[in-house]
Amino acid sequence: MSNEDIRVLxxxxxADPSSLVFLPLGEALRRRGQLAAAEKVAIAxxxxxxxxxxxxxxxxxxxxxxxxxxxxxxxxDIALRLDGGHAGAHKGIGFLYYVAGDLPKALSxxxxxxxxxxxxxxxxxxxxxxxxxxxxxxxxxxxxxPHRPAAVASLPPDSGDIGAAEASAAEVRAAVFEGLEGAQDxxxxxxxxxxxxxxxxxxxxxxxxGDSVAAHLAGVFRDAERAARxxxxxxxxxxxxxxxxxxxxxxxxxxxxxxxxxxxxxxxIGRLALQAEHASDxxxxxxxxxx
Amino acid sequence: MRVIEPWVAEPLxxxxxxxxxxxxxxxxxSAQVVAQHGFTRALDVMSASALGAAIxxxxxxxxxxxxxxxxxxxxxxxxxxxxxLAGFDLPQGRWIxxxxxxxxxxxxxxxxxxxxxxxxxxxxxxxxxxxxxxLAADFENELNASLRSLFxx
Amino acid sequence: xxTDIVAALESVTRVRGVRGAMLVSAEEGLVVAEASMEGxxxxxxxxxxxxxxxxxxRATEAAGRTPPAFVHLRADGGGLMAVPALTDLLVVAVxxxxxxxxxxxxxxxxxxxxxx
Numbered sequence: 001m002s003n004e005d006i007r008v009l010x011x012x013x014x015a016d017p018s019s020l021v022f023l024p025l026g027e028a029l030r031r032r033g034q035l036a037a038a039e040k041v042a043i044a045x046x047x048x049x050x051x052x053x054x055x056x057x058x059x060x061x062x063x064x065x066x067x068x069x070x071x072x073x074x075x076x077d078i079a080l081r082l083d084g085g086h087a088g089a090h091k092g093i094g095f096l097y098y099v100a101g102d103l104p105k106a107l108s109x110x111x112x113x114x115x116x117x118x119x120x121x122x123x124x125x126x127x128x129x130x131x132x133x134x135x136x137x138x139x140x141x142x143x144x145x146p147h148r149p150a151a152v153a154s155l156p157p158d159s160g161d162i163g164a165a166e167a168s169a170a171e172v173r174a175a176v177f178e179g180l181e182g183a184q185d186x187x188x189x190x191x192x193x194x195x196x197x198x199x200x201x202x203x204x205x206x207x208x209x210g211d212s213v214a215a216h217l218a219g220v221f222r223d224a225e226r227a228a229r230x231x232x233x234x235x236x237x238x239x240x241x242x243x244x245x246x247x248x249x250x251x252x253x254x255x256x257x258x259x260x261x262x263x264x265x266x267x268x269i270g271r272l273a274l275q276a277e278h279a280s281d282x283x284x285x286x287x288x289x290x291x
Numbered sequence: 292m293r294v295i296e297p298w299v300a301e302p303l304x305x306x307x308x309x310x311x312x313x314x315x316x317x318x319x320x321s322a323q324v325v326a327q328h329g330f331t332r333a334l335d336v337m338s339a340s341a342l343g344a345a346i347x348x349x350x351x352x353x354x355x356x357x358x359x360x361x362x363x364x365x366x367x368x369x370x371x372x373x374x375x376l377a378g379f380d381l382p383q384g385r386w387i388x389x390x391x392x393x394x395x396x397x398x399x400x401x402x403x404x405x406x407x408x409x410x411x412x413x414x415x416x417x418x419x420x421x422x423x424x425x426l427a428a429d430f431e432n433e434l435n436a437s438l439r440s441l442f443x444x
Numbered sequence: 445x446x447t448d449i450v451a452a453l454e455s456v457t458r459v460r461g462v463r464g465a466m467l468v469s470a471e472e473g474l475v476v477a478e479a480s481m482e483g484x485x486x487x488x489x490x491x492x493x494x495x496x497x498x499x500x501x502r503a504t505e506a507a508g509r510t511p512p513a514f515v516h517l518r519a520d521g522g523g524l525m526a527v528p529a530l531t532d533l534l535v536v537a538v539x540x541x542x543x544x545x546x547x548x549x550x551x552x553x554x555x556x557x558x559x560x
């Protein structure tokens with residue numbers, strides 16, 4: 001959209017503040033990267049039309065581009081409560097779930113977006129890609145980097161390029177714990193933001209869960225560090241847990257990474273701690289090599 | 292996060308960071324907005340500040356009538372989010388805090404860090420400004436002025 | 445406060461290296477009962493421990509596993525241990541760094557089984 005077009009829309013909005021022209025104006029400003037102005041236009045429009053799903057969708061896209069994914073999620077959530085079939089909101093939330101590694105929820109929302117708007121650009125390709133990822137074992141899956149605001153409005157490009165990149169990433173992740181028991185399943189290395197760096201994890205039914213577990217573990221790391229600090233227990237060293245069918249051990253090989261070890265109940269926690277030491281050494285060597 | 296009084300910013304930011312609260316609103320007892328985080332619409336802020344002040348005033352009056360003492364805080368747990376409302380005293384007068392949290396937090400965490408935030412606010416609050424009497428005629432103007440500031444307009 | 449619960453918690457604090465024990469509401473992170481928590485901020489212990497356990501439960505759920513039946517957070521200067529009781533309670537112990545983890549876990553489970 002040209003500068004002249006934006007001037008025209010701005011003049012229309014100034015002449016009639018209750019006009020819905022704030023929607024195309026906000027979208028135009030967002031596409032030009034003028035996010036602060038786009039947000040003001042969207043918020044002003046929402047003040048007048050708080051029940052308009054399109055307005056919440058606009059604000060969500062602006063917030064997403066600005067990197068505020070949490071608020072973007074909230075706005076799309078509101079849009080869906082106002083209009084359960086809103087294609088833009090399903091697409092946006094679907095992408096956020098994809099970024100978070102929750103592929104089943106991502107697929108559900110992307111399929112809803114496709115149903116609501118069969119001609120939506122890129123959605124059909126995204127649905128196919130997520131279906132393919134769900135059908136592939138854990139080591140062949142990758143989740144895109146979060147905090148890429150520009151990627152919220154457009155979905156990953158040609159699937160051929162991504163297939164090769166995913167295979168390469170899978171090889172790298174497998175190398176982290178090469179030679180260790182559980183290198184492919186039961187050992188997970190992640191960064192402090194919840195992104196999987198290496199290893200893999202499957203649920204008892206075989207479903208790959210490494211990425212979604214990694215996302216949750218970042219919160220455990222933060223809470224454990226906070227608890228130890230605020231209760232004057234010093235620096236936290238590990239969190240061990242026993243469930244009905246597994247034992248888990250979480251520790252930090254470095255200040256910016258986390259390691260999760262999962263074994264069935266036959267492996268006592270004390271032995272898990274020893275295995276975690278070996279895995280931490282391997283993780284540190286790998287991280288130093290990558291840095 | 293937007294604040295009217297700059298000295299509120301750091302304690303509030305620490306509270307948000309530690310408690311993982313989704314929405315926070317700080318107001319005076321007469322519903323003048325001091326700071327907010329998480330609201331996207333001015334109308335919601337106005338409604339919440341007025342309701343919060345009214346609820347605290349009613350609860351404190353009920354406490355007085357029943358000789359059960361002034362209420363420090365109230366909480367309500369919904370299906371997916373919880374609400375915490377508390378009054379506290381500063382040199383500037385009585386303020387009210389309204390906090391909305393979800394399962395990323397808990398009532399215990401919100402109360403823990405809210406109490407710490409209040410201690411920090413008391414430590415940094417300027418002591419020279421006397422508490423002002425808000426006249427009915429000024430009330431709406433002040434609410435609108437603070438809302439404009441909070442929404443960057 | 446239910447004296448039976450406090451007595452049960454005191455059996456945990458009698459283990460060498462245990463600084464305090466409490467019963468906590470898991471969802472709200474609030475203290476239900478406590479024993480020998482001198483020098484410890486009970487409200488903080490309750491809220492922070494419940495937070496860690498809740499977050500870990502969501503991680504185990506994402507992994508297709510059941511919620512934790514025992515959690516042990518180790519730090520340089522001490523530790524926290526928690527065992528769930530009934531549907532929404534945790535039995536929590538705060539410990540020194542050198543403590544017999546197995547003994548404390550046994551006592552926590554005993555308390556959890558007896559909580560009514």
